[in-house]
Every structure is written in structure tokens, then in C-alpha cells.
Amino acid sequence: MAQQITPPDELWWLTFNQFLIGALVLGTFVSIVFAYFAIRYWEKKVKPNEAEVVLGPGRVAPGTSKIGWTRYTLVVTGIIVTLLILATFPRTDYVEASPPETDLVIWVTAFQFGWEFEYPNGKKVVNTLVLPTDTVVEFKVVSRDVFHAFGIPEIKGAKIDAIPGILNSLWVKTPSEPGELNVVCYELCGVGHSLMVGKIKVVPPDEFQAFLQST
């Protein structure tokens, strides 16, 4: 059932926090080394025997230097970063694939300047979508005119490009509490781009069923 399915935005936050910790640890370490050197070797602090000034007027920097193996430590941070990226791939597969089970498919057509939503029963609404709580929803997103991007700012990672001639899909799990979400265009699509804001009303399932049957 939908309750057991991990929502994509949860995985987004998990990944983001891992990256944030990695960036903070590495960034802080590098910054401390940097600040230490920048102060330690300031001409007003450094003792004459500590500084080895080898480059000055009338010279060019030599191409070779006797550094040895320590230079290979330069790639360490790069390797960490690459591993960090590779580690995200299983989660990427999960959120990029179709949802484990789909409760509801909504067709979204972006146009200058608004959103048309179509329910499985053929019911169409413009700019205001009603969805049930705690439901896995798959959006099938197309565009009628130019390049738009369909996104829900309140749900992290809920974003996909709406491109003429291309069918893209995206799935989310709606919140368990009723409420209101925004639908925003994330690609400059013309003079009305800023006004291309739709709403998603998240309502209890019975209320949703009533809405779906109404004309």
C-alpha cells in the first residue's frame, strides 16, 4: 500500500544532508588549512628561517619542483566527491523509475501561461488540481507551445521539464495531511512566466472522490 512507499522527497533530503555534511567537513578542513597558512606565513608573523622565498624579481618560476608523492594528495577530495556521486545512483534509479505502484495518473499540459490537468476519467481542470492525501501520483507532462518546467516547490525534487513533442513523467507521494501546494513553472517561457502559478488542493480521499464525480 501507499503507506509503505518511500516518497522521493524523503530520499532527496537524505541525499542532500549527506552531501551537506560532506561539503561542510571537507570545506571546513580546507578552509582551516587555508586560514592557518594565510596567517602563519604573513610577513608580519613569519620568522625569517621559516619562509623560503625562492621567486623574485628577474626570475621566472621553475616548471619542476621537488614535491614528491605529496602532490597526489591533491586528488583525495576529488575521489571523495566522485564516490559521493556514485553512491546516489541507486536512489536515482528509484526516483527516476515508475513508482512501485501508482494510485493515480494525471496528464499535465503546460501552456503559455498556465497548466491543464486531466484525470483518468477524462475530467479536465485548469490551474487548480485536486488530489487525495497520502497517494502515489504519477504526472505525465507535456507542453503545448514552448519549453516549460513543471515543479512543486513544496516537494523537493518534484520537477520535470515540459517540452513540446516530448512526454516526461514524474511521481510524488502526496502529503498525509490536507493542505495546499503550488505548481510553478521553472523555465522562462515568456512574458507571463511569473504568473504561471497553479494550485494543488490536497483533500481527504472521500472529498476527492466526490470532486472527481462532479461535473
Add this chain to the structure above:
Amino acid sequence: MSSLRSWILRWLTTTNHKDIGILYMVTAMYFFLVAGTLALLFRVQLAMPESNFLSGKAFNQAVTVHGLVMLLWFLSPIQFGLANYFVPLQIGARDLAFPRLNALSYWLYLFSGLLLIVSFFVPGGAVDGGWTLYAPLNTAAFSPSKGFDLAVLAIVMLSAAITLGTVNFMVTIAKMRAPGMTWDKVPMFTWSILFTILMMLLAFPALAAAGLLLLLDRLLGTTFFLSVEGGALLWDHLFWFFGHPEVYILLFPSLGMLADIISSFTGRPLYAKRFVLVAFMAATVLSYIVWVHHMFITGTSLLVRKIFSVTTALISIPFEMATLALILTLYKGRIRYTSPMLFAIVSIPLFIIGGATGVFNAAIILDRAFRGTYWVVAHFHYIMAGTALFAVIAGLYYWFPKMTGRMISEKLAKIQLILAVIGINLLYFPQFLLIDMPRRVFRYDYAPEWITLNQLSTVGAFIFAASFVVALIALIHGMLRGRPSGDNPWGAWGLEWLTRSPPPPHNFDGQPVVTRDGRILIVPEKTLEEQGVDKVISGEAKVSVTGVMTPNGTAGHQSPSHAHGHAHGHHGSMEPMMLALGMFVAFVAMPLGNMALMALGALVAFASIAKWVLDEYRGRFSEPEPRYREEFPFVGIDKFKVGLWTFIAGEGFLFGSLVGAYIFIRTRSPAWTPGIELHDVAIGLFNTVVLFTAALAMGLAYYNARVGNVGLQRASLAFALALGLLFMFTKAYEWSKFAAEGYGLTSTMEAQLYYTLTGAHAAHVLVGVLASLYALARSLRRPYGPQDARTLLYIGIYWGIVDIVWTFIFPMFYLI
């Protein structure tokens, strides 16, 4: 009055690399003021969620022009202004390899920028599609504004300027280094410019190709970016194939400056320089295979995206290495915190923030949230307006004494630095927290939680802007009132500090030589003749040296009489400016449909080219190559050949991009009529033979020039010319026949591609025809002999390349 006239005339006609460097910098600063003002306008708009300060259209125009100008008309040009001035000085050359071409690059750059500025005042107003100009919003169907056309023309014109510039710098750095300046000893700034032009050479043709296809769409009604087969994704691929190397194009010169400046003020060579150079080389190559990370949510196959996600992670490695190397350069140094050093140092933490957040973007799963939001804006502004710009300021202040002979006020520079550091962080850090706010919206009334962050950002923008007001005051104050600097006020290393401030037109009072152990000697040419250059480099020769540092840190000079021992071809020339001006007039008139003005502009442009060719014909601007130089691995290959091959590499990528567009469209077309059913293979084959024979005839002309057979030389040239013309006539016949069958330019996708690619090829054939015409005229008046036969060889090589392009086009359109 006449002195004012000659002053103006000097700047209009100069071909000296230092003058042109100054022109670049001043022009770039003007564009910076324009783009910066636009940024302030939209920051004011965004301070309130429902402000009416700007209309939606004005807002879109402001963000679009801001982006385009900052990247293409400010940041790169100001870096290349410094490169124009200091690359020849750093490597001990007297000028760039092709001074007049350099002037042309500048004037094309200036007028292309003006084209963009003018676009505000034409019907429909300036371009408003975002700096990435996404399709199909960029087509006339959705954006009919004439200003949009002008912007695309400006981009194509700028691409031409940049391609010429790459040729110039390539040849200069490859072939004009002072004796002893081996690749190992080349300073990092010059190295970074070399890597930058390698990226420019291959990236800008893709932009030019995208621009040309877009112009055809907008002006002649083709549908490359409107159709489903091409459309949004074709633009995305072409644009980002340019766009991602462009990011490093903007960053590399700054990293190079940082390395040289930090070396100067610590007294330490860059840590692990060779290792960093290998890293730069890797980044240059990798920069071509990361572009899809801009398209993570376009629906591209997951496997492709994963590959590009990994390449993106990999390309972070060279930049992390560069950052760490810069930091480790401080180790065991004696750091002097002068104003250039302070700006250089501050740019490092900004790079750490911008770089670290970039890693987040490389993860496909995370990018889904970042895409199109202020997080991305914050990320790249930390790198562009942070690292890259701070390094440029450091570079400007570092070299200011060399350019003017005066010092910048340290007090003003420090006030500027404090304002800039507070301003940039207040401006962009809140934008990381605006992680859900879409870019390029002028209203956000549905999200009240974004208001405070936007207001902080706006306040930051004004503080940041204030820092540049101080910078302007500092620059003007330094120029007028700054205290005299002497030749080497910083006690800096490198060749540029071993000449006067400002340097004389010929740069050095003697021939700079770098000894094997890294000392720089400015040696009279006579000494080199007597002692031999190898002995001077090895340090065995007894040299009565100049350019040794006196105790107070100024270079000793030899008497100026030696200054003109080396004939320096320092000529003024009006043609580069007139050519660019003519193009400007024609391009402004083109979208407006003003035929008379277009003809006038074209006339001026062609007259300038004719005058240019006439000068070549008379040998007026022949610039002798330096006698003593380091030119590995191009020993014995003359500069025109190196230049030609560099240019051809760019041309290759232009056609490569067009062929890429063909493949892209064709693979996405549900039905496709094979060329063999549309075109007459016999005519195609005939033209193939004609084209190949033309190249052969040029080869024969070259051979006969070498062996001194004037009659056959002229006959071969006439034959080549006739074949070129025959090709053009056959092509014209073929086109008219195809059009008569109902296949006009705008009919089918097959026809659109056919006309576009064969048209681009025919334009190159036309250039070949004109070159052959020139060679024939020259041969009739003054036959080519063994000493100048190479001109014919180069025209022959060009014909050969035109043939190679045809060998791709022929099967694409006639067979399959």
C-alpha cells in the same frame, strides 16, 4: 585640436597589443556598468513580491541582457584585455602574431556588444528569452521582437571575433616565446589563456552554428527550433555544448592570474605546477563531455545522464586540485598583503563555496530540486561574480602600475574589498536558501517566506554595487593622482616587470632571454649574434646584461638607441574598425528590413576587406617573425600555417555542429526521404570531381611556384579558379532545380538541412574562389617563387578542407 584628432585617430587605428588590451578593458567596464545597472533594476523589483517597478517584459529583458553581457561582453573580454596586454609581455614577445587581426577581433567585439545595446531601441525591444535563449521560445513565432534578431546576430558576430582571437593567441603562445621560455617556464596566466582558447576554439563554433540556424529560423522561416524533430532539445544540445566549456572559459584565466599573483606575493612558485597543468589539460578535455548535466530533467535516457553525472564529478577534481595548489603555495611563503593579493586571497574561499555547491548539482537526484531555482543562481554567481571577478580585480590592480606607471590607492582598494566581501555574501548567500524560488520571475506573491531573503539579497546587491563605484574612483584616482610606481613596485617575478611602466611600443629594450635556471636577461641583439643564443640560455655566455634588478627593485635600462634595433611593424590601420562598423550597420538594418542601409553596411565591410587584401598584396603589413624564440613543437612551421590549422579546427567544429544537428534531426524524424530519391547523384558526383580537381590544381600551382615554372603556375591557378566557379554555377543550377520541384528552403526538414549545409559549404567554396582569384591576380603581376610559394600551399590546404567537408555532405544528402 589636431592633437585631439590624432589621439582619437590613434585609438581607432591602433594595432598594438597593449593599446588593444586597454580598449578591451575600457569597453568591458562599460558593458559591466550596463549589465550591473540592469541587475540593480531587477533586484529592486524583487525586493517586494508584487512590485510594479518593472513590467514582466522589462524584467525578462533585464535578466536576459544582464546574463548575456556579463558573460560574453564583460567577463571574458576583460580577461582577454589583460591577456592582450600581458601575454606578449609575459612570454617576451613584441606583439601578438597578427596585430591587425587582433584589432579586428576587438572591433567586432565592441560592435557586437553595441548591437545588443541598440536592440533596446528597436520595435519589440531587447532580447527577453533568458541568456540561454531556450527553444522554441527563441523563434519568431513566440518572440517576434526585432531586438531578439539583433541579439542573435550579436552572438554570431562575437563568435567570429573570438575565433580570430583564438588563432592569434594560439600562434603567439606557440611560436613567439622568448628564447629559453620553454613550456615548463611559461607563467600560469599565459598557460591558462592557452587552455582557454583551446576551449573557445571548439565551443564557440557550436554557439555560432546554433546562432546561424536560429537566424535562418527567425529571418527566413525554417523550422529547426520550432519543429518537434529539432526543437527544444536540439537547441539544448548545441547551446550547452558551447555553454559548459564557456563556464571554464570564464574561470581559467582567473585561476591563471591567481596563481601568478599569489606566487608574486609569497615568493613561492605555484605548488606542483606540472601537476596542476595536467589537471587543467584534463579539465579542458572533460569540459566537452559534461554538457548534459544542464539537461538532467529534460527526459534524456537515465544511462546517458548517469554517464554525464560521473564526468561532472570527475571534472571537479582538477578544480579542487587547483584550489589546493593555490592554498599550498602559501606554505613557507612570506605573504605580503597588498591590495592585489587581498583580492586574490579572498577569491579562494568564494571558490570553495561555489565549488562545493557545484558538487551537489552533479547528483541527478538533487538536481531535480535545484534546476531552475535561485540555488543555481547563487552557485554560479559565487564562482563568476566571486572567484572569477575578484581574480580579475586582483589582476587589474596587480598590473595597473605596469600599464599606467602609477599606483592604485591601497586605502580605496581596501574599502572596496570590504564592501565587496560583505556585498557578495549578502547578495548570494540568501539565494542558496531560496532553493525553491524559480529563476526569472518578477512576482512571487504565493510564497511570503521568500520576501525577507530577497530583501537581504537586494541590500547586498547595492553594497556590492557600491564596491564597484569605489573601484571606479580608485582606478581614476590612480590614473590621475596615483603615486609613481617605478618599474616593479611589487618586487614581482616574471618578464613583464623587466621593462618600463608603461612599456615602450616594442615592449623590451633588447631581446629577453630566460636562462636554464630561470633568470631573465634582457640582452642586446648584438650579444646574441656574437655569443649564440644557446650559450646565453645555458648561462655560459658573458653577457653585459640589462634587466638585472637594482637594489630598489627597478629594472636597469639600456640606452633607448637599441630600442629600434629590431624593426617593429607598428602600423595604424583603419580597416578593422571600418569592417566591424560596416557589419554593425548591415546587421542593424537586416531584421528591420532596411535594404538601403544593409547595402551601405555591406559595402563598407567589403571595401574594408578589399583594402586589407590590397595591403597584403603590396606587402605593406608584413610582420617579420622574431629571430630568436622558443617554438617547440612548431619548429620550422611558419606562423601562417599554425594559424591556418587553428582556424581550420574551429571550422571543423562549426561543420561538426551542423552535421550533429542533421544527425539529431534525422534520427528523431519518423519518416525521412533518402537523398538519393531527392537529388541527382550524377550532378553531385560531377561537383565532387570538380571540387577535388580544384584542390589538385592548387597543389599544381604550388609545385610550379616552387620549381619556378611561371606559365604552369598561372595556368593551374586559372584552372583552379575556373573549377571553383564551375562548382558554384552547378550548385546554383541544382538549387534552382530543386526549388522548382517544390522544395523551397522552408518546405521539408530534408530541404531545410540540404540548403543550410550545402549553403554553408558553398560559402566556403566562395572564399576559396576569391582566394584563388587573388592568387591569380598576384601571380599575373608578380609570380610566386620558392620564397613565397607557401601562400599557394595555404590556399591549397584550405581547398583540401573544403573538399573534406564535402566528402561528409555528399553522402549525407545524395546517397543515404
